[in-house]
Amino acid sequence: MKIVSSGKVLNSLEFYKKKIRKRRVKLGFLLLVFLLIIYSLTHLSREERFLISAVAIIGEDVINREEITGVVRNELQGSYLWLVPKTNIFLYPKRKIEKNLLEQFPGIKSAHFNVGKNNNLHISIDERQPFAIYCERIDSPADPTLSLPERTGVHADECYFIDEEGLIFAVAPSFSGGVYFVYTAYKPIEEPLGKRFVSKRELDSLSGFIESLSKLNILATTLEVGDDEYYLFIIGGGQIIWRKGSDMALIYANLEAFLSDETIQTQSDFLGRILYLDLRTENKVFYKFRE
Known part of the structure; x- marks a missing residue:
């Protein structure tokens, strides 16, 4: 009979146990080295x-x-x-x-x-540096001569600083109303500290538009952010209203063209007498005088 080897070695029980012992010794040695390294690093980290x-x-x-x-x-x-x-x-x-x-x-x-x-x-x-002020409500938005509590009808701790990114970050002192532009919202923000009033992009757009109005001899005091519209209060008591998402360049152009019209130019103290200028309809301006 011819015996052909398969290439496998049949280990005896004693050889198998010896192999296991060597493996355990090796693992034990590696574990000891690992623990020594951990101990050394821990000891070193406490120096x-x-x-x-x-x-x-x-x-x-x-x-x-x-x-x-x-x-x-x-x-x-x-x-x-x-x-x-x-x-x-x-x-x-x-x-x-x-x-x-x-x-x-x-x-x-x-x-x-x-x-x-x-x-x-x-x-x-x-x-963060103050850029503007957010108040929870405004009672006399168009009178910049009043102190902040008189103008807003709220306590001093209910007005807050906004930075240039639109983040509400600190309580504003009552004397700040004449220094910074005031923003408010139709729906007050609950626990506003640390929250964003509007996005940086929106704040940049609004502040840029408000600054540009000085070229039209319009001095704004307060802006209210509504659900779908903006309400800008100007000195004299009137409002300028436009829709959110409008092209601000177009809003400015329509307003400029309207105020430059001869029929408006000939009216005495037009801006001081208006109740509102409504620019919510594209390429149209509606207005109403105070009674």
Whole structure:
């Protein structure tokens, strides 16, 4: 009888056990090396030369400096998996700190982190700058001579600063009404701090249009954003009304052409007597005088 080998080796039980022992020894050795590396890195991460020693908030006239510092220090407490301290200069939770700062302090536009000499954590704060004011309601929108509380009929803590991006970020003092243009909304924004009044694109369009009206001798004081229309209050008590989504260049051109018409030009104090100028119909201007 001829025996042909299949190429496979039949291992004995003793050989198999020996092979298992070698594998276990190898795995045990690798585990020991891994644990030693973890221990060494953990021990190294706790050395004082690798730990944040202090927090410094950098920025001109940062209002909530102490509160910001408190939030940062709170995020630096504790350790990762009870091993690596969060104050480690290489592993501190920068993204989480930045996220919390932007959420808790709407006035912060951005925060930049840097570990300086003596392991001081420097946080450079870029604060939002007031561009306009948002008030929850307006009682006397067309009289800029009144103080903000008199003009709006609301308490001082119900008017807020808006930055150039349209974000509501801080309570506005009562004396700010004569310095910044005032916006309001037909439907007040609940808990407005940190919310966007309008998009940056919309705010740019509105503010640009309002500024251009000075060329037509129209001085605006307040703009109300409705569901489908804008209501612009001008000195004298009148309103200019137009639809949302309209071509602002066309609105301006129609208004300019209307005011340049001879029949309008010959009327005494036309803008001071109107109740409204309605530009919601394309290429038409409707108006009504106050009674």
